[in-house]
Amino acid sequence: MAKQSRGLIAYHVGVTALTLGSVLNVGLLFLKQGNYAVEMAIANGLLAIFAMDYLVRLIITKNRKIFLIQSAFDLLGIIPLHPVFAFFRLARLVRLIRFHHLFWRLGISGKWTKAYHRFIYQTGFIYLFSISVAIIVLSAFLFSLTEKQSLADSLWWAITTATTVGYGDETPHTAFGKIIASFLMVGGIGFIGLLTSTITDFIADRASQSATAQEMQQQTDITALLTKIDTLTGKVDQLQNQLDRLEKSTPKK
Known part of the structure; x- marks a missing residue:
């Protein structure tokens, strides 16, 4: 072992x-x-x-x-x-x-490691990211074969197309290349949109949880303060009662 x-x-x-x-x-x-x-x-x-x-x-x-x-x-x-x-x-x-x-x-x-695990796996980010990259890579590879472009240029084309940037420096000229571009536009943009939505939803959820936790902490602090005030008020009332009894028991001159 x-x-x-x-x-x-x-x-x-x-x-x-x-x-x-x-x-x-x-x-x-x-x-x-x-x-x-x-x-x-x-x-x-x-x-x-x-x-x-x-x-x-x-x-x-x-x-x-x-x-x-x-x-x-x-x-x-x-x-x-x-x-x-x-x-x-x-x-x-x-x-x-x-x-x-x-x-x-x-x-x-601490909390950030748990947040990392939750973001990567529980939100489904790893699945959407993997599928998005797979679509981009496969499209780039097929584009390279059909358009006779280098793999680096094809990858650049796939990324700019999937992210809707579209600089236009690399464009398909063959029928197969245009078909590949069409599938990339539909599939790639859809999954990248879901990926972006996952990230924004996670950030919004974290912000909401933080605000809720802060409100709960404030409410707890207020409750504790009111409890202390009630305790102090009770003690003051007891002291006042003792003073009143002392005055009554003290003979007048």
Whole structure:
């Protein structure tokens, strides 16, 4: 058991190092620092490693449905369309932090971690986000094949189309490309609208809960203050009664 625990910790440390290394490598690619060919080779190598890791975990897991839900960002992190998808691998670090209770060990676990879990899973954000990204990625891939565009340009086109920005720098010219664009406009915009609505509803609900909690606290404080006033009034009345009895018992001169 101890060896298994040490092996698991070593595995998680390795995953953490590879994740941070992949994100750093993508940052260097965007900043155009270093040798581009070497950095792309590193990015592709890390992509292969994370893809194999994902497949192995998918095979050995006991509940694949739960695994697919909890590892949705891991799947996005191995999409080979663009190196920027490596940033989705950071979600793995969040789960490792929760797995080892690092926030609790550091004494910083609290309401915000519960709010994060509630926002990601209980509101359905993870499902809508995964479906939205899947639609965009699939549309970009098909657009790249039909329009003979690079994957990066196709992904840019899919994002601007799904978000209704539509700069017009990339447009479909073939019949299949226009069909793909039509499906993306209908499906992508619908799911992105639901995604936006989920975020706004969560923020509004949190604000409402905060206001309600503040009102309840104020009501509690007022009730406590009134109780103290009643107690003080009762004591004053008792003191007054004692004074009255004392005056009556005192003989007049």
